[in-house]
Amino acid sequence: MVLPDKFSFGVMQDNEADLLNDWAIKEGWNPGVSDQLVARIYDPEAFIALRINDHLVGGGSIISYGGLYGFMGLFIMHEDYRGKGLGAKLWHYRRDKLLSRLQPKTAIGMDGVFNMAPFYTRGGFALSHRDLRYEGIAQAGVKSFNVTPLNSINFDVLDAYDQQHFPVPRSDFIKAWINQVGVFGYAVLKKDVLVGYGVARPCHVGYKIGPLFADSADIADNILSSLLSEIKGELVQIDIPEPNVNAIKLAQKYRLVESFGCARMYLGNINAEPLQNIYSVTSYEFG
Ligand SMILES: CC(C)(COP(=O)(O)OP(=O)(O)OC[C@H]1O[C@@H](n2cnc3c(N)ncnc32)[C@H](O)[C@@H]1OP(=O)(O)O)[C@@H](O)C(=O)NCCC(=O)NCCS
Known part of the structure; x- marks a missing residue:
């Protein structure tokens, strides 16, 4: 060069x-x-x-x-x-x-800006698709009785679930990510099986939700409402793969509006991610 x-x-x-x-x-x-x-x-x-x-x-x-x-x-x-x-x-x-x-x-x-x-x-x-940012002021969520704080979940269980939603294992990364200072995290267990988890992390302004992975829209709703109740009144941003229409409906339910977006692009082929279960990517910067 x-x-x-x-x-x-x-x-x-x-x-x-x-x-x-x-x-x-x-x-x-x-x-x-x-x-x-x-x-x-x-x-x-x-x-x-x-x-x-x-x-x-x-x-x-x-x-x-x-x-x-x-x-x-x-x-x-x-x-x-x-x-x-x-x-x-x-x-x-x-x-x-x-x-x-x-x-x-x-x-x-x-995740590239569209004009580039x-x-x-x-x-x-x-x-591949667009990842759309929805944002707004976190509304009082109802803290669902179905959720469990992330810090009481066995990390290997969480890690195994995370690996189903990312192209490759990233154990040390996700362990540090969910343990950032000021993070709120919740998971849902059904009969002892992990079926969703999400975190809200403090940002320059307010919070971003990411990742938010869930087996169904109801589970994602439980986790999101629990996270929103923790950060009520703060700016919140959530970065949604556009093909997941349920995720967009969920963001709209909590009065979040589209504010930004990126083109998710790949060089080479990745192991397909289950976009229908991705309610927010981890981040625009690190995948
Ligand atoms: C994007 C950025 C890093 C490019 O840096 P730069 O030094 O201006 O880039 P260059 O002059 O080398 O141009 C690089 C290419 O980007 C294209 N480009 C630069 N700005 C562009 C714009 N606003 N819209 C569309 N294309 C643009 C150029 O056409 C060029 O393409 P080419 O080499 O095929 O002709 C710079 O504009 C920047 O920092 N922007 C703000 C942050 C940002 O948006 N980053 C991209 C995030 S995905």
């Missing part, structure tokens, strides 16, 4: 990752307060910097799930450096770096 003089790529330092987080806030993406920390502890090489001398001008994440699946996110160039072809170089470097860190023939996913989708298509990605 040929870069102009004085430009270089590298793994991000802590202060650079903080800066990227600030840029994400400025873009209105409302990152989770601890999202980056979880991702960087799980995969210390997940954040890539583009620098001029030692000054950050662009960046993005390329998380590898055990070399079996990758996800690209948080692709941002500093405003002063946009429109000069540098973003394209950074993106191609990140894609190729991630591919080199994955086992052969494994896939990469991403043609660029990602030129880079080898194909559209």
